[in-house]
Amino acid sequence: MPVVAAVACPHTPQLLMRPETEDRDLVLRVHGAYARVKRMLSEARPDAICLIGGDHIEGFFLNAVPAFAVAVGRSVSGHFGPYDYTFPVHEPLARAIVEQGIEREFDLLYTQDVPLDYAFYVPLHFAMPEPAVPIVPLYVNVYLPPQPTPRRCHAWGRALRAILDARAERVVLMASGGMSHYPGTDRYASPDFEWDRAMLATLTEGRGAETARLTGEELDKAGNVELRTWITLLGAVGDVKAEVLCYEPSWHHGNAMVTWPVHGAARVSLGPPAAEVDAKLRSR
Amino acid sequence: MNAHYFFPPADAYPLNRTLFRLKSEPAYRRRFMADRDAAMTEAGLAADVRAALVTFDRDRLVALGAHPYLVFMADLRLAMERAPAAFEEF
Numbered sequence: 079m080p081v082v083a084a085v086a087c088p089h090t091p092q093l094l095m096r097p098e099t100e101d102r103d104l105v106l107r108v109h110g111a112y113a114r115v116k117r118m119l120s121e122a123r124p125d126a127i128c129l130i131g132g133d134h135i136e137g138f139f140l141n142a143v144p145a146f147a148v149a150v151g152r153s154v155s156g157h158f159g160p161y162d163y164t165f166p167v168h169e170p171l172a173r174a175i176v177e178q179g180i181e182r183e184f185d186l187l188y189t190q191d192v193p194l195d196y197a198f199y200v201p202l203h204f205a206m207p208e209p210a211v212p213i214v215p216l217y218v219n220v221y222l223p224p225q226p227t228p229r230r231c232h233a234w235g236r237a238l239r240a241i242l243d244a245r246a247e248r249v250v251l252m253a254s255g256g257m258s259h260y261p262g263t264d265r266y267a268s269p270d271f272e273w274d275r276a277m278l279a280t281l282t283e284g285r286g287a288e289t290a291r292l293t294g295e296e297l298d299k300a301g302n303v304e305l306r307t308w309i310t311l312l313g314a315v316g317d318v319k320a321e322v323l324c325y326e327p328s329w330h331h332g333n334a335m336v337t338w339p340v341h342g343a344a345r346v347s348l349g350p351p352a353a354e355v356d357a358k359l360r361s362r
Numbered sequence: 363m364n365a366h367y368f369f370p371p372a373d374a375y376p377l378n379r380t381l382f383r384l385k386s387e388p389a390y391r392r393r394f395m396a397d398r399d400a401a402m403t404e405a406g407l408a409a410d411v412r413a414a415l416v417t418f419d420r421d422r423l424v425a426l427g428a429h430p431y432l433v434f435m436a437d438l439r440l441a442m443e444r445a446p447a448a449f450e451e452f
């Protein structure tokens with residue numbers, strides 16, 4: 079049972095540093111949901127967290143825009159206001175993901191020197207299990223068009239699960255992002271909460287694979303460009319029913335925390351070409 | 363449909379690079395706050411871009427090709443730097 083927990087979290091910086099414009103009670107309720115996740119992850123006794131994050135043009139600027147990337151350094155660091163974070167990277171696992179991802183025909187970028195974005199450290203600030211474990215930062219391009227298609231994100235998630243299933247480590251899969259928000263646009267104060275709620279209903283019914291059929295245009299329109307991180311995770315967890323730990327709509331953001339059962343879950347079916355690669359790897 | 367997050371035009375690269383530095387490079391952010399004109403000269407920005415950065419007018423910056431998210435976070439980082447006490451830390 080290499081994947082021991084699967085969860086999706088928000089990461090808005092206002093949860094870490096609250097301006098006066100942010101409802102304090104709402105922020106504390108989201109912190110409460112993070113505390114539940116932290117307990118859940120601690121009980122899962124993981125060896126590592128594979129954190130699928132949507133980069134906010136922090137790790138990767140316009141000098142290089144990878145669709146999918148893996149940090150394979152000794153550690154990763156990020157800074158936000160008074161906060162300084164450094165997390166060790168689970169190097170053997172990160173390297174295996176890159177090598178086997180490439181083998182499975184996902185042309186991943188890897189880096190041993192990348193600034194860590196708050197999409198990664200905000201969830202870890204609140205939900206890092208005790209004792210703390212190393213991470214594997216998995217980057218998905220969400221803000222710089224053209225972003226990877228939902229279909230490709232889902233396929234990468236399926237491949238990722240197959241890679242993790244062959245490993246000895248106990249792994250938490252965490253997706254960081256969403257839900258509806260439009261930072262920097264004229265829709266900032268009008269998130270699409272209706273879209274979010276319909277999506278959460280789809281996920282609680284165990285119909286996560288349907289997200290692979292979304293288009294990039296739909297995600298942009300719904301303020302859900304970051305849902306690509308969830309879709310990647312959904313590829314890894316398969317069609318199991320999600321449990322919504324919280325949905326807290328603020329004036330600018332749908333804060334959602336969702337978990338999926340992984341113990342006793344049906345094995346994820348591997349579509350081609352992943353199945354063919356699986357057979358090839360087994361025959362070695 | 364006009365996407366909220368559009369392909370960044372190449373001629374807006376100096377502007378987006380400046381917004382990125384305001385967001386992610388504390389030393390440049392502080393130089394910008396201490397001497398905005400010198401920081402913008404260093405970045406080699408055109409006159410219309412410089413004018414938009416002085417007022418930090420979101421609509422104008424986006425019309426000039428700025429990535430909306432970069433405008434948002436550069437603005438927030440400047441606000442955090444100017445008035446850190448206005449934020450509650452957790």
